[in-house]
Amino acid sequence: MSFAWIVIAWPFLAALVLGLAGGPRAGAIGNAVACAVSFALSLALFAYGGDGLVATDALARLFGTVSGFVGLTASLVNISYVMGDAARMPVRRWRLYHALFQIVLGASLLGLYADNIGLLWAAMEGGTIAMTLGVSLYRSPTGLEAAWKYFILGGVGIGLALFGTMLVYLAAQPALGPGLRAMSFAALAGQAAHMDGALLTLAFLFILFGYGTKAALVPLHGWLPDAYAEGPAPLTTALSGLLINVALLAILRFRHLMQANAAAGGSAMHPGPFLLTLGVASLFLAAFSFSRRRDARRFFGFSSIEQSGLVAFAFGIGGPVALFGGLLHMLLHSLLKPGLFLALIRAAQLRGAAAPGFYAFSHLRGLPHVNKYAGWLLALCIFALAGLPPSGLFASEFIIVSQTIQINPWMSLPLGLGMLLCAVAILRQIGPLLFAPAPRETYRKAGWEAHLVTLHLLLVFALAFLTPPALVRLLGQAAGALQ
Structure with missing residues (x-):
């Protein structure tokens, strides 16, 4: 058994233990310990690798490590979240919650590491079921509605992806014949020209x-804002950095098969126009949806739709540099958005509670008067999300825009307009957050959890402007191989 299977199996074993024993506090601590082990194992995978069904490449290992890191920081904040919210659910449901947290992490790692198109689909299906149960945990009418929407749209997406997976297997028969080899990404990439x-x-x-549904691309995007707003905050924080990446990387790998066939003179169409269309549509849908949102988590759910659309657009432009920009954007957003949600959790706690319903922008106005550190951290996260320098997202967006101007100049117009509208809508939230009249509340400590947000922000800034050469090589090689 390869080491990759150990990395994948660990969260599921932890889920079994957490689902059977322990109260809310013990479960939260156990969940954090399990996530710390997962993060350490994902780092160790760079040395050991995998083979067979989980023949991990460097790109999968990188995003697996990011998933482990996001899971760890979310689980640490989850400890204080559970301590302040323990009375909202019975002990058995808290056990289920922590088990689902680990299942989502395990499904994400399986989807990232899978070299088998069927195994990838199974991972996404498992993650969908776990998140559906997680969103409904509070049993509120709005929470159940959000879970039902997630189940219906997620089920449609998974069904479409399954049919597409079967068609890929059939398309591979002339080149690879029946059997597991016709389901391996590595084998499919090598024979794409003959499919x-x-x-x-x-x-x-x-x-x-299908997988665009899981990445929250238009038109099956409607589940994401509600899932962010109604689910337990640490679990939806993990969602923002885990399952969306799995879906986007899956789209990129299948895009490579279609592009390779078309480039070799096969009868496949070029995938670029499809990705560009969904990318631009997602950008503009997010831009025109921001103004009507009063709940912060729902608002930033539409921001995730925007970011997924931008990545899909980069994949549609094509070329190694544009793909490099898209992958870098995925990486930076995977670190920034969870940091933003962690800051929101702490901000809501400073105002009294972190359960759904306490994340309205009106509830967060004047936050620096309650705690300057927490207030300015949240404002910095929002500023960084808008993509302005020195935000790390500025670097990746600059690469995408410059490549669009070079390769497909006309598409730079809708891209630039969509990005501008989204940035303005996001920046509008900073003023009331920082400078609204002081609420009648005493000054409170930010808590140690705020330092985790600082860590996320520092990583976003450092990875964009002080990028390690090893990371540049890794993303560059992946972009070159998948162009």
Whole structure:
């Protein structure tokens, strides 16, 4: 058994233990310990690697490590979240909550490391079921509605992805024949030129809309804002940095098969126009949805739709540099958005509670008067999300825009307009947050959890402007291999 299977199996074993024993506090601590072990194992995977069904490449290991890190920081903040919210649910439901936290992490790692298209689909299905149960845990009417929406749209997406996966397998038959080899990404990439191009095009469309649902791309995006707003905050924080990445990387890998077939003279269509269309549509939908949102978590759920659209747009532009920009944007957003949600959790706690319903922007106005550190941290996260320098997202967005101007100049117009509208809508939230009249509340300590937000922010700034050469090589090689 390869070491990769140990990394994948650990969260599921932890879920079994956490689901059977322990109260809310013990479960939260056990969950954090399990996430720390997962993070350490994901780092160790760089030395050991994998083979067979989980023949991990460097890109999968990188995002697996990011998933482990996000899971760890979210689980640490989860300790104080559970301590302040323990009375809202019975002990058995808290056990289920911590078990689901580990299952989502395990499903994400399985989806990232899988070299088998069927195993990837199974991982996404498992993550969908776990998140559906997680969103409904509070049993509120709005929470149950959000879970039902997630289940319906997620089920449609998973069904489309399954049909697309079957079509890819059929398209591979002329080149690879029946068997597991025709389901391996490595084998499919090597024989993409000899696959049935017409079937491959049809398969990609189903996969794009199927996994695009999980990445919150238009048109099946509606589950994400409600899931962010109604689920337990630490669990939805983990969602923002885990399952969306799995779906986007899956789309990128299937895009490579279609592009390779088309470039070799096969009958497959070029995937660029499909990705560009969904990317621009997602950007503009987010831009015109921001103004009507009063709940902060729902608002930043639409921001995730924007960011997924921008990554899809980069994949649609194509070329190694644009793909490099898209992958860098994924990496930086995976670190920034969870940090923002952790800051929101702490801000809501400073105002009295962190349960759903306490994240309205009106509830967070004048936050620095309650705690300057927490207030300015949240404002910095929002500023960074808008993509302005010195935010790390500025670097990745600059790469994407410059490549768009070079490769497809006309598409730079809707791209620039969509990004501008989104940035303005996001920046509008900073003024009331910082400078609204002081609430009638005493000054409170930020707590040690605020330092985790600082860590996320520092990583976002450092990885963009002090990028380690090893990371540049890794992303560059991945972009070159998957162009």
